[in-house]
Amino acid sequence: MKKRLPPLNWLRSFEASARHLNFTQAANELNLTQAAISQQVKSLESQLGALLFKRLPRGLALTDAGLAYVPAIHESINRLTAVTEELFGQGQSKQVTIRVSLVFFTTWLAPKLPLFYEQHPDIRICFTSNIWEGAEKERETDLNIRYGRGTWSDVDAVRLTWDELFPVCSPSLIQSCAEQPHTDILSEHRLLHVLGYEEGWGYWLNQTGTEHTDNGLGIQFDTLISALEMAKLGQGFAIGRTSLVSEMLKEGSLIAPFEQKVETSEAFFLTHKAQQFLHPNAETFKQWIIEMAQQQRSLAISTQ
Numbered sequence: 001m002k003k004r005l006p007p008l009n010w011l012r013s014f015e016a017s018a019r020h021l022n023f024t025q026a027a028n029e030l031n032l033t034q035a036a037i038s039q040q041v042k043s044l045e046s047q048l049g050a051l052l053f054k055r056l057p058r059g060l061a062l063t064d065a066g067l068a069y070v071p072a073i074h075e076s077i078n079r080l081t082a083v084t085e086e087l088f089g090q091g092q093s094k095q096v097t098i099r100v101s102l103v104f105f106t107t108w109l110a111p112k113l114p115l116f117y118e119q120h121p122d123i124r125i126c127f128t129s130n131i132w133e134g135a136e137k138e139r140e141t142d143l144n145i146r147y148g149r150g151t152w153s154d155v156d157a158v159r160l161t162w163d164e165l166f167p168v169c170s171p172s173l174i175q176s177c178a179e180q181p182h183t184d185i186l187s188e189h190r191l192l193h194v195l196g197y198e199e200g201w202g203y204w205l206n207q208t209g210t211e212h213t214d215n216g217l218g219i220q221f222d223t224l225i226s227a228l229e230m231a232k233l234g235q236g237f238a239i240g241r242t243s244l245v246s247e248m249l250k251e252g253s254l255i256a257p258f259e260q261k262v263e264t265s266e267a268f269f270l271t272h273k274a275q276q277f278l279h280p281n282a283e284t285f286k287q288w289i290i291e292m293a294q295q296q297r298s299l300a301i302s303t304q
Contacts, residue, residue, distance in 0.1 A: 006044050011073050013040040014052060018070040021060045095124040096282045100145040102129050103225040104268050107244045108161070109145075112292050116285070123281045142282040144271045147196070155271040158286075160293040161243040162300070164261040165204050168240035168254040169231050185257075186210070190217040190236030192227040199264045200239055208260040228254070243268070243296065 016026035017037060027034045045052050052066035062070065100109060105127060116123075128141070150157045173189065191201050205212050219236065221227045228245065231238040232253050240249075240256065241264065248254040270289060272278060278286065 004047070006047050010040045010044040010047075012077060013037045014044055014066075015070065015073045015077055017041055017053070017060065018062060018066060018074075021062075023060070095126055096143065096279070096285050097126045097128065097141045098143045098145065098285070099128050099141045101147060101268075102223050103228070103244055104145055104147075105129070106225055107228075107247065108268075109289075111247070115292075116288055119288070120281075120284060123284060125285065142272065142279060143286060145268055146271050147266060147268050149266055150269045152271065154274055156274050156276075157269040157271045158290055159267050159269055160289065161241070161268045162297055163241040163243050163264045163267065165199060165239055165241060165264050166256050166261045167204070167237045167258055168228070168245055168249070168256050169237045170234040171252065171255050173234045173236075174255060174257045186237060187213040187215055189215075190219055192230050192236045192238040193218055193220045194224045194227050194239070195220060195222050197224070197239075197266065199262075199266050203264075204239055204260075204262050207262040210260065242300065 012030060013026060013032070013036075016029050017023055020026050020029070023037045023041070024034045027037045030037070041052065048065075048069075050065040051063050052069060054061040054063055144155075145160070146152070146157075150159055167186070169189075174185070193201055204210075217236075219227075219230065221230075224238075224241075224244065227238040228240070228248070230236060232248070240254065245254055245256075249256060270286060272282075272286075
């Protein structure tokens with residue numbers, strides 16, 4: 001039969017007494033009386049069914065059982081103290097929890113974050129990915145970056161991206177069939193589909209009037225970053241979104257071989273609960289990312 005876990009205050013009294021080998025000094029550390037410390041240690045010994053200390057005329061000595069028990073208790077109390085301070089102590093007031101999709105974080109947000117930390121080095125941020133959405137329902141987030149049309153009734157939403165849709169692929173893939181019409185190219189290679197996007201391959205094909213014969217080779221992914229990585233490897237065509245693939249196009253890991261581009265009404269939005277009071281640090285990040293989005297949009301317009 002398993003032993004019932006002793007109360008934490010008993011364990012703290014034991015750990016402090018073991019460090020000082022003195023009930024009085026342990027009492028001073030924990031702001032308790034010497035009698036209270038002694039009683040809690042006795043209660044702990046009674047529950048465990050073993051003596052932890054030898055009571056000596058001038059102090060205490062640990063028994064073999066006490067010597068074996070104290071390292072685990074000391075480590076556990078230290079870990080509890082560290083985690084409690086990290087999550088709920090003074091540092092917690094500086095932490096902002098943000099849920100963001102992997103593709104947006106990797107391609108759009110991460111390259112800009114050094115600028116944020118240059119301006120706000122004291123603000124701590126915890127980023128969490130949407131792939132953990134189930135677990136995140138049990139946790140509070142200050143801000144969310146969500147993809148959609150921005151029509152959620154329960155949140156305040158600020159648009160961060162204005163995109164055009166267009167096929168992208170590896171340069172090596174298009175070079176191997178450069179003389180073929182683009183409709184033949186699409187029909188003879190894999191289309192890399194991403195779940196959760198209403199405006200994907202079907203939308204682009206319909207809007208551009210492009211004929212396409214389904215060759216049965218398509219692959220579906222639950223994250224756009226996966227589809228883009230496969231496209232880089234020459235494994236097919238993905239639908240790119242301007243804000244997410246611009247750097248990949250610049251560096252040449254992807255190319256956009258066709259001229260047809262379609263504006264999308266879907267976008268990434270910064271959201272938080274409607275009428276929610278934002279901690280000043282969360283508000284700082286909100287204003288910063290909105291400014292970054294506006295700068296990127298202005299730059300895109302000026303280069304058109």
